[in-house]
Amino acid sequence: MKLHMKMASSLLAAVVSTLLICVPATASELKIVMESRLGNLDPILSASHQTRDHGYLIYDTLFALDAEQKIHPQMVDSYKVSEDGKVYTFTLRDGLKWHNGAPVTAADVVASIKRWGKRDRMGIALMSITSDVSAADAKTFSLTLSTPSGVILDAFAKPSGVPLFIMPAKVAETPVTEAITNYTGSGPFNFKADEYQPGVKAVYVKNENYVPRKEEPSWFAGGKLAKVDRITRIEMADPLTSLNALNSGEVDYVQNINSDLMPLVNASKVTTARLDQLGYQISYRFNHLQAPFNNKLVRQAALWAIGQQEVMQAQFGAPENYKLCGAVFGCGLPYESDVLAEMVMKPNVEKAKALLKQAGYDGKPVTILHISDIPSLSSVAPVMAQQLRAAGFVVDLQAMDFMTMLSRRANQGPTTEGGWSIFITSWHNTEIQEPLRNFMIVAEGKGGYAGWADVPAIPQLTKAFLTAGSEAERKEIATKIQSIVYDEGVFAPLGSFARISGFGKDVRGVLPAPANIFWNISKGAP
């Protein structure tokens, strides 16, 4: 076994070195098209997945997940946990350098952790039990907890929500409400700020200073080897345009191919794959402050009225394009549970009608914020509206783009004054897979996440999850949270889907991962 590995790796090394020799002197360029525009360039300020993928190109992380969801050190060389589980000491590996050649120091890491800890949900939870984070010397830093926790490394390694990207201390000192303006990182690529044209293109070039790890790459772990000289990200507004550009060879990689358009893919030139098997959870939240959903029975009626199958089929067509899932923390993930899942999976019009009657529903309109500009959400709200109407709800479906939804959603007022009743969104499954990351379960009242559910048991259980001693205990807490979430109508999942990506036949080494990563990809004839 060991011999095989050795042989494989030396073979790989041989192949790589031949490739390096064979590659002509001209620079290789990978042209990529992502699903939506790159807007914000601050991956801590913005939780946008486009910003996150930009982050993975230019920044590095302390720890990383592999394809088995195991945590591996990435920038870290080694770490120690004290016997009481309260002090974590980390040492950085050798050769870490910023794009300008300066060494990465423990002080940079500490500043980065502090900024992230003010913004990321899991980071904030972590900081609430952290008494100190400081650098001992240039390569060593430590984290001191007030209560032991079993999820510290999970927080450092998690790839979504806001990943803990390490930035130079000077950049990481930017207030968390202000966007950074310096894009120096220590990742495998450099960002060319001078060539960046928002809405048109963004350019990355190979970081010659980067020293990759020796291990094989797997998801975010292992050696992140930049194998092209230049990556040009081209913005295209229309999925049809990007598919045509891929078919004609104008671009090399398209993040999202609309499943309905699969018949148009030129199979002799393009490979398609679901690179991100985990996929996204589509879900919706009620506004607990305003009628009609300020009444628990009405929320339950809506949960019974809405069914997943109808929504997902209208949105994604063929069954292979989506999965039904009634678990708050995602299916096929550690905290999956089917407790009370029947409330959110199949529509039960009779039950919904009975609950509405019991609640004395007076026909107060349900205002649904319908996002019409995101192709993977555009059919969701109309189907939900149809299902709610069938159960006797009065529905006001208001179409808007995602940005307007964000702005409308902040309004806590009644629906007659620009308020809302239901909003729909989607999260990557790695962002919802446990209580500390999951935004949809937040129930901390008016100061919390939009919807403003106020169920004190949920934050208490979430806190208990953070400090729980064993996996079995965490599992039990997560299941308990699910039953409360559905009973109280905090939010409901609608199902999950995975994107189909496409790339040219001459693009090699594309790694599957629950984000879009571009190291290990090379271009050219075999």
Added chain:
Amino acid sequence: MFGYIVRRSVMTIPVMGVVALIVFALLHFAPGDPAAIMAGDSASPAQLAEIRARLGLDQPLHIQFFYWLGQLGQGHFGTSLHSHKPVAEMISSRIGPTLSLAVTTMTFSLLVAIPMGVYAAWARGRLSDRLVMMMAVLGFSTPVFVTGYALIYLFSLNAGWFPVQGFTPLATDPVRFLQTATLPTLTLSAVYVALIARITRSSVLEILGEDFIRTARAKGVPEARVVLRHALRNAAVPIVTVAGSGAAFLISGVVVTESVFNIPGLGRLMVESVLARDYPLIQSLMLLLSLIYILINLGIDVLYMVFDPRIRA
């Protein structure tokens, strides 16, 4: 003449002022909250308030207006809410495709529409005249995006002559530029050709009825010379006027055409900024596009005077 130009130019100042006021009022009485957009999906109410304060959105309206005017006066157009890039930089990086599209459209339209109009006038009442005029009305009536998709369907998908969408700058690759610019140019030109052909026809017709043309014909001047030298030259004024007032159509058409063909120009930027509620960008683009329109009209008035000295009186 110089006095006229100065007077005419000064007249545009109050108009610009009104435009600025309308643009400002429009965006500031909006119920949307730029801070919420900027803060993104997971911001807390406290973080929202902080961003609002930083953007000056908590200041009284009139202070915001005069501050904004002052900034404009100094050439500061603000910063995009999303990309955090200066608005001026974003606009200047997008002006190229739009400008080249406008130039190709203008050139193509004038080259096609004027001969069409002259011919129709000369062949007045005949079937060919009616056909030309019918085509003109059709071009004028078909929505730009329907024309665009019809052209893509015929020439890109079926014939495979042109790429479906996209744009390559002239400087990058001239051949590719022509390939990518042909269909958008044809799409935009449909409306423009219709407008100019119609006005050319009717102005040439009017002049053909004048006494001096009759005199010329009686003197035995060849028909082609009569139509081209005498009639067309005198029809220049209305043609220039319509070509200019058509600039409004051109600007509106650019917004749609760039969306259909996925061209990264000012029109797309306008739609993008509107969809993203990027208020500083929307404001500047509205102002800029209006300014272009006002300047074109100013230019026409000046040209008008060059062509038609009677106005000087």
Added chain:
Amino acid sequence: MKMSAVLPAARERRAGQWRARLRGNGLTIAASAFLVCLVLVAIFAPLLTSADPILINAVNRLKAPSAQFWFGADTMGRDLFARVVYGARTSLVVGVVAAGASLLLGLLIGLVCGYFPIVDSVLMRVMDGIMSIPSIVFAVALVAITGANLVTVLLAIVLPEFPRVVRLVRGLILSLRNEAYVEAAVSLATPAWRILLSHMLPNTLAPLIVQGSFILASAILTEAVMSFLGVGLPPEVPSWGNIIADGRSYFQLRPGLVFFPGIPLALTVLAINLIGDALRDALDPKLARRG
């Protein structure tokens, strides 16, 4: 005495001429027939199709045209024929209401501007300002800010459009003010509203009707363009622009999603423009003589 004997005769001759011209032009007749049909389709839409234009049925999504779905089904499995038929209703209602509102508003302000020079200089500067903002840009920005619903879409069409009517009416009034009979009325101390209503208003009608037809065409187009850009009526509403916006990403797979609503849209605007041209030729003797 002599005057009154000549005038009716001349008027009758002219009326006869333009009636003949309208009748004589095959295209105008075809255009009118098309519009009449369209109005009938819009009114009797429920009789033409039993399908519900907003009923989603995922099983039918993107179906090709067939005996059951004459035009196929859209991305959410809604019957495209039903949506196109009901779309005629949306387009006509939006067009007629927007054109009517533009004319009315333009007429009122135009009358005031033309007759009261003090108000005129201020109001006309405002009108110039509005007209300097390209109409689509104005409309798109307006809806982006206020949110898309029927009222804001109508407003977004009317606001950029009505200053043109103001300018037309004001010009007419200014020239009419110098006519002998108006001067006579003024010297007889007739109240302003009376002069406006009985002497001036009737004379603005013919040009207004012509202008109205062009505004109608442009309002229908603007609604479609706004929906196409994603800032028009809510996507549930069957409007031709919405159907095209919804289907554009599938255009290569099902061209019908763009062409089935696109062709009636183009024909409608064409028909209205042709009728407008004919009306102008008929009502404006100076232009008519040229043709």
